[in-house]
Amino acid sequence: MVGRRRRERIVIRAAIVGLGSWGQNLVASVQGKSDAIRFVAGATRTPEKAQGFADKHGFPLHDRYEKLLADPAIDAVVLATPHSFHAEQIIAAAKAHKHVFTEKPLALALRDARAAVRACAENKVTLAIGYNWRFQPALMEIKSMLGDGRLGKLLHMEGNFCGPSVYRFEREHWRQSREEGPAGGMTGRGVHLVDAMLFLSGRIESAYAQSSRSVRDFGLDDTTSMPSSTLTPGNSKSAPSTGRIRICTAGRRS
Incomplete structure (x- = not known):
């Protein structure tokens, strides 16, 4: 079962990957406001720039994506990273049995997009893309x-x-x-x-x-x-x- 129950609802325990302006926007839009998802960790290449934001929103910050994938208390990852990172990060998350929400585009090459989708299907995890329109x-x-x-x-x-x-x-x-x-x-x-x-x-x-x-x-x-x-x-x-x-x-x- 994904997440933990809160008043009979499942709360997804998510990690944000990439804490530039858009990653911070994704966190701020739901943290403390949603009873469906809560960010419990984050990772960024420049943690010194985002530490204050992470402290404000109550989650620890890591400098390596792999640390998030190894954490059994994390159900899903949210990717707000450069486009060329998406496919590889999705595949790694799927192999770690983490559900994935990625910003668009899914990938920059058709073969990479197909590989990412296949990895999620084979590992029975959900893959969602940020097409909010x-x-x-x-x-x-x-x-x-x-x-x-x-x-x-x-x-x-x-x-x-x-x-x-x-x-x-x-x-x-x-x-x-x-x-x-x-x-x-x-x-x-x-x-x-x-x-x-x-x-x-x-x-x-x-x-x-x-x-x-x-x-x-x-x-x-x-x-x-x-x-x-x-x-x-x-x-x-x-x-x-x-x-x-x-x-x-x-x-x-x-």
């Missing part, structure tokens, strides 16, 4: 409208995800690395658009992309679009000051 009320309503026929036959979708993220990270930050973002802005953020469209319409038959640096002269491509034969998602990280997310759908009632 699927739980947005508006998107869930569109899904319902497609399911019950109110929207009719789906003809077209397009999306745009703009924001000032490219300005947040300086040259040396891992998010500016082309190795960590081989698909440019689509790697870490535009995947939300793609997943939302998969959620609404199913598999994409074919796709291609175009990508460029439009804002800064270093780092990953900040403007990426991915038209396809049936869907037209677009992603941009180059808006100078404000963020905007939009998904449009068009249907025809028969």
Whole structure:
């Protein structure tokens, strides 16, 4: 049985891996607020930077991922680490019989994604990916409208995800690395658009992309679009000051 009972509910005892700004956001969003999950440990490559945060939220901090995997008091790991780490960390967690929630993308290569999924299946642990848009009320309503026929036959979708993220990270930050973002802005953020469209319409038959640096002269491509034969998602990280997310759908009632 996973976790411990609290008032007849199972509480997942989780460890956070990676305590940069997003890892801290994940912890702060639930710690002391949720009766379903509690962070009981953490690991980061730079523990001296996150010790104060860990102390504030009441869990010990380690400098090695392996220490978390060896702890029988931990049920699951939450990965907020660089993209290229995900597959290897998922496989290690599965072999240690820990459930996994990983930030997107799942992996940077199809073979690695398949290996991670296979490891979790073979070890009978749950693997979840941070595609939280699927739980947005508006998107869930569109899904319902497609399911019950109110929207009719789906003809077209397009999306745009703009924001000032490219300005947040300086040259040396891992998010500016082309190795960590081989698909440019689509790697870490535009995947939300793609997943939302998969959620609404199913598999994409074919796709291609175009990508460029439009804002800064270093780092990953900040403007990426991915038209396809049936869907037209677009992603941009180059808006100078404000963020905007939009998904449009068009249907025809028969």
